[in-house]
Amino acid sequence: MSSPKLLEVRNLRVEFPTRRGTLVAVDDVSLDISAGEVLGVVGESGAGKSMTGAAIIGLLEPPGRIAAGEIRLEGRRIDNLPYHEMRKIRGRQIGAIFQDPLTSLNPLYRVGDQLVETIQTHLPLNQAQARARAVKLLEDVGIPSASERINAYPHQFSGGMRQRVVIALALAAEPKLIIADEPTTALDVSIQAQIIQLLKRLCREHGTAVMLVTHDMGVIAETADRVAVMYAGRIAEIGPVQDVIKRPHHPYTVGLMGAIPAMGHKVERLTQIDGSMPRLNAIPKGCAFNPRCPKAFDKCFRDRPEPMPAGTSQAACWLVQEPAHV
Amino acid sequence: MIAFIIRRLVQAALVMLAVAFIAFAMFNFVGDPVAIMAGQDLPAEQRIELRKSLGLDDPTPVRFARFVGNAVQGKFGLSYRTAEPVGKMIVERLPATLELSVMAMIVALAVGIPMGVFSGLYPQHWLSRAMMTVSLIGISLPTFLIGILLILIFAVMLGWLPSFGRGDVIRIGGWSTGLLSVSGWKAIILPAITLGLFQMTLIMRLVRSEMLEVLRTDYIKFARARGLSNRAVHFGHALKNTLVPVITITGLQLGSIIAFAIITETVFSWPGVGLLFLQSVQAVDIPVMAAYLVAIGLLFVLINLIVDILYFVVDPRLRSQSAKAGAK
Missing domain, CATH: 1.10.3720.10 (MetI-like)
Structure with missing residues (x-):
């Protein structure tokens, strides 16, 4: 890991104060993203994947807030910036793509106007230059006859085409990092692969790093350089994608991988992880995975494991330290 | 867009016709116009005469058509109170x-x-x-x-x-x-x-x-x-x-x-x-x-x-x- 870190997240904690006590949605999460790298973030619904992404671009929905930790972009701390400072970073340094392209675009504005508006917010271009750039962006994301379609309204595009427009918008000001929050979940399976390929190609061309939040391991395997597996607001395992898939250390990751049908292997039944993720207000003492873990031993019920080196990865599991229990 | 406006205009005309019918009905149901206009001691023959000259003897559809025709031209008759054109x-x-x-x-x-x-x-x-x-x-x-x-x-x-x-x-x-x-x-x-x-x-x-x-x-x-x-x-x-x-x-x-x-x-x-x-x-x-x-x-x-x-x-x-x- 000698390449300079683009994004560093250290001990991030996101809390939601509610009437019945404080919910910890993200707990003590640390991760890095290098320039041009694709970091996949996987986990079940409510594992804190999207919350981590929202915290990084400073768009946590109130009353959610960053309670502890820090976020650095190219060494500069960004989690405590005032709103108007953070606004200049959003779009310009860190772009975002959300899950549902059908609702991400304002229905009352032409896509061209939304592009031009974004471009002119961040780049010193006049109307004509910004428009030329908008057409170029639409061509880049594979919209046919872009110079005409620029005048269309969002509802005149299909779901897949709209997600392309969203990607164009996210890339409009050449950000260094894009947070893609389940960019393909709302799309047809046949379109999903196209969109992922497009995102991958554009980010390689522009040298943009991506934090790809998804619950689709297949997408991660194909796209990501490294992967972080999240469980109940914490990172269970993080490491190079091939290592995590082929040699998972955390029992949760092992369970996840067992649940993916593999090509070429004839398996009667896919393994499944019994039970479900604990609710945020009922996370057990010790390791949060202990009620479902087939290998849990006494220490797992007592102490919470921090991520610790395990081969090329890091895994938050006591088994890494005490392999005798395996 | 134009088809839509035409459709709406037809609807509007129907609504106006309904409103006009209610307005027209007021003449018939809120008192007898002849009784209001003429005094109490007017002989019965003159009453009938007046009724005929005002067209009140005609069948209802004819009178309604006449009312609508006048209304379109902005004619609503004379005010009972001031005798000015309404x-x-x-x-x-x-x-x-x-x-x-x-x-x-x-x-x-x-x-x-x-x-x-x-x-x-x-x-x-x-x-x-x-x-x-x-x-x-x-x-x-x-x-x-x-x-x-x-x-x-x-x-x-x-x-x-x-x-x-x-x-x-x-x-x-x-x-x-x-x-x-x-x-x-x-x-x-x-x-x-x-x-x-x-x-x-x-x-x-x-x-x-x-x-x-x-x-x-x-x-x-x-x-x-x-x-x-x-x-x-x-x-x-x-x-x-x-x-x-x-x-x-x-x-x-x-x-x-x-x-x-x-x-x-x-x-x-x-x-x-x-x-x-x-x-x-x-x-x-x-x-x-x-x-x-x-x-x-x-x-x-x-x-x-x-x-x-x-x-x-x-x-x-x-x-x-x-x-x-x-x-x-």
């Missing part, structure tokens, strides 16, 4: 009512929308809470009470503004306007506020709840994620999306402002059609009442037509829907 009476008084109503609506929109936007953006701010409380008063106080209170404060106690009338009126063609003289402007302030206050609170609450709704949507979140300024997000992206319901309500309320300016006009002795209507009701002046009914019906229909067209201007999705519907 059409002329209404047309003379309509400018006063329209000016008052439009001013009231402008006041309501100019104050209500910014207040709604503010309290939608900062729902926790003390000013928002204050506005919500005050708006409750605005909604619950009856119009005449507000009018009388305003007269008491600004006309009687402070003496700044007149308490009745329209001030100096200047005639431009068939339109008499009070908006070209200082006294006219002074005279319209209090009634316009009185009439617009309820609409203002209504619009404020509507804009507020729509803003709260829209600010939660994904496209607002995405607009923020693109780094747009707060002003662009709030006023460009959010406010425009709240406008469709605001236009609907504004249109409907403008209609009812015109129709129900009666109370405000009475409180301020405003020489508009509302005051005329009230005087006519007291005198059982049926031709005026019928004409008023038709005129208000026409205004409602016209306003609704304009509102429907405005939807198309604001929301591009409707345009393509009607294009698709037209292609079928």
